[in-house]
Amino acid sequence: MSEFPYDDANEIIIVLLLIFLAFLFSMLLIGFSAFHLYLVANNQTTLEHDGKNNYRIEGSSEIVWGSKINLFDLGHRKNFEQIFGTSWRLWFVPVYSTIGDGIRFPISFEHYNELQNTV
Numbered sequence: 001m002s003e004f005p006y007d008d009a010n011e012i013i014i015v016l017l018l019i020f021l022a023f024l025f026s027m028l029l030i031g032f033s034a035f036h037l038y039l040v041a042n043n044q045t046t047l048e049h050d051g052k053n054n055y056r057i058e059g060s061s062e063i064v065w066g067s068k069i070n071l072f073d074l075g076h077r078k079n080f081e082q083i084f085g086t087s088w089r090l091w092f093v094p095v096y097s098t099i100g101d102g103i104r105f106p107i108s109f110e111h112y113n114e115l116q117n118t119v
Contacts, residue, residue, distance in 0.1 A: 040080060042073055042079065043073050043079035043082065043083070052065075052067060053067050053068070053069065053070065055069075057115065057116055064115060064118060067115060067118070069111050069114060069118075070108075071111050072107055082099050082105070084097070084098070085097030085099065086099070
């Protein structure tokens with residue numbers, strides 16, 4: 001009786017391959033989760049992150065093209081509450097608990113004033 005639980009070389013290769021694949025998969029999931037937590041913290045979608053935003057200032061016919069200003073960034077805590085809701089008990093339950101109606105969203109007036117100054 002040997003001390004090593006695997007007798008066959010093929011079993012050792014398969015186990016090592018599975019360990020490597022599990023490690024690779026977990027690293028990919030960590031990266032994916034970190035990127036999406038960043039998006040939640042900045043109140044952005046992947047499309048908003050990849051492209052530049054175009055805004056029309058109220059009372060003006062001029063459009064600000066290619067702005068990197070994010071009007072919907074309210075701060076990390078408010079952004080998180082806007083997406084997941086204020087009750088932490090409902091964060092992992094598939095019920096509607098977000099702030100707002102899903103069509104109209106609050107904006108940061110600090111960023112809005114910064115955008116107005118660029119026009």
